[in-house]
Amino acid sequence: MNQKNNCEFCQIVNKEKDAKKIFEDEKALAILSPNPCCAGHILVMPKEHFSIIEQVPDYLIAHLSKITNKISIAIFEVLQAKGTNMLIQNGVAAGQKSNHFMIHIIPRKENDGFDFQWQPKQLNEEQMSTIELKLKEETKGIGDFEKEEKKPVMLDKKIEKIDKEENYLVKQLNRIP
Ligand SMILES: [Zn+2]
Helix, strand or coil, X not given: CHHHHCCHHHHHXXXXXXXXXXXXXXXXXXXXXXXXXXXXXXXXXXXXXXXXXXXXXXXXXXXXXXXXXXXXXXXXXXXXXXXXXXECCCCHHHCCCCCCCCEEEEEECCCCCCCCCCCCCCCCHHHHHHHHHHHHHHHCCCCCCCCCCCCCCCCCHHHHHHHHHHHHHHHHHHHCC
16 A cells, blocks of 8 residues: 555546646556657556556456557657657566556657667577477466456446436337227
């Protein structure tokens, strides 16, 4: 609980702290990064607090990925970006600064000074084969993805309206001899 209470991004979700909100729905929030690396640096996050991606339910990862893609498209359109990087810093060793899981979207232009390049390392055949076998074994069960539990249907105004329309149609139908 303490982690959540101290979390800057949970405070933004709970409207205890301001942010430039780009997109919001019941599960996700996208804001302009408060510490941007460039203009248009966006953070896409679940509203619920998760520290690392491993804790995020599969269906929510799918939802966040779709939102990330749509915002990336918007960045191309509106900010005239020539590319985008979508970045997850998963764990402190990967550069994660916040304890709230998020996806960074970074607009890119040619020669903008960012360098995500690396020098390829030479691994020998044995190293490559060992890694291949270990990961193949560990990942062979992938595919049984966690689905969102359907909540009981709540009667809201929209559904009531549809019901009324349907009832009306049924009545009309009943009148037909
Ligand atoms: Zn949080």
